[in-house]
Amino acid sequence: MIELFGFTTNSPASFVIEPLSHEFMRRALVVSALVGSVCGLLSCYMTLKGWALMGDAVSHSVMPGVVVAYALGLPFSLGAFVFGVGSVTLIGFIKQKSRVKEDTVIGLVFTGFFALGLVLVSKIKSNIDLMHILFGSPLGISSNDLRQTLIISVVVLIALTLFRKDLVLYCFDPTHARSIGINTGFLHYLLLSALSLTAVAGLQTVGIILVVAMLVTPGATAYLLTDRFDRMIILAVISSVISSLLGVYISFWSDIETGGAIVLVQTILFLMAFLFAPKYGILKNKSFIS
């Protein structure tokens, strides 16, 4: 017997297998696993480049793009892409042309975009579900959204994998990248585009508000566990996929918000790494001193 959030199933096997008989659960699991792996991969670059705030900014800024795209009948990924990259360009422009500090500019721009999105949702009469955008709902994903999310995830996964080495170099030492003739502008926009696209993919599973967790936590967890970048990627993807799948199951069995469940599992994994990581966990240091 397993007891989870007050809900009881007969055995671990039925905890896993029984939901698979539902079409919507199979979809939710596929989407969550795929989105989880993309977010896990990207989160390594976000944490190492120090782009957590940028991830938050982009994920909120895609909101008006998604709304406009839905209203015009365009693919939502297109709208998200335009507004995501647009917001970052705007942040860069304002920072360069004024004396306001970068984090202030970021906070200012993304809340502006997000507010615009909220206003648009309430003004444009359409069948957009605000709750769906804000909090995600993988259990109720439409087949159109499903298809787009799958395409986005695969494209981003392939791009980030192919350019993995260059991106690591770009994050680690952009000066050297330039000095050996690598086009760092291209890599910068590749990472930004990947971020915008991943933000809308993540929006499907955990929603705009929590997507930044998907873009930061798996990378941070993996970072505590290893000193090698390749291993960090693998660990981040594994922890991200595990928490996504587990979150969906928990949400199914105990009828709680899916996005919240996914991010909570992720946070718990991080806390475990924080406490018990072999080299960087705090409990390890403590035993070392005493």
Next chain:
Amino acid sequence: MRKIQSSTLLNHFRIEADQLCVDYNGTVALYDASLNLDAGCICGLVGMNGAGKSTFFKALMGFVRPSRGKIRINGLSVQQAQREQAVAYVPQSEGIDCSFPVSVWDVVMMGRYGAMNLFRIPRESDRQAVIHALERVELLDLRNRPIGALSGGQRKRAFLARAIAQRASVLLLDEPFTGVDIRTEKLMADLFLQFRNEGHSILISTHDLSHVRDFCDLVVLINKTVLAYGKTSEVFTSENLTMTFGGVPPDLLSGPTSIEP
């Protein structure tokens, strides 16, 4: 070790800088700085703090845009030269995050990326180049260490190894000797002499004037512009140095030699 660049045969200077002017938002950091550097020589860049040495390097690498002037490396534009791996640059301080999860080996391998295919899959020759470079700076034993677990001086050697692994004909080294111990200093000086004999051209900035006397064939004295330029034996005089350092005559010229000739 290295083939003679075809461009050298065409009688180009390795580095050709003509009347460079650089300003930072209107504040002039460098004006009318010219320099020609041949194959197989070491050129010392000497000047006081803020004289524009690092600015000169950055201009040569295209990291700051000169408001005037022309730069050619091996007869090519800076971008072309960089794409052909003709120039390796080690900045004064690496603005890097030392907790980045890469090993010494990974870092030195980054010197080879420009020579690899688009997906940066190392071949045997790349591995050999990395091993060779690590041997030359005596870091082969530490190759699996994370870069953050090195001391400051060891890290400097790792970045030098990365430049060596690049196998460029032109080396731009901005204060490679700061923060390294005497042994490493000697190791590096010997290395630079070897490179010169192999036909590389090295531009090196330093605050230790004994280095200039010991192994620089040419010397450039700068203070926002090139004050004097030429053979060390002719240019490196106390009058010129007094002029370079604004009236303070440095007596380092008579100081002890750290390198045996």
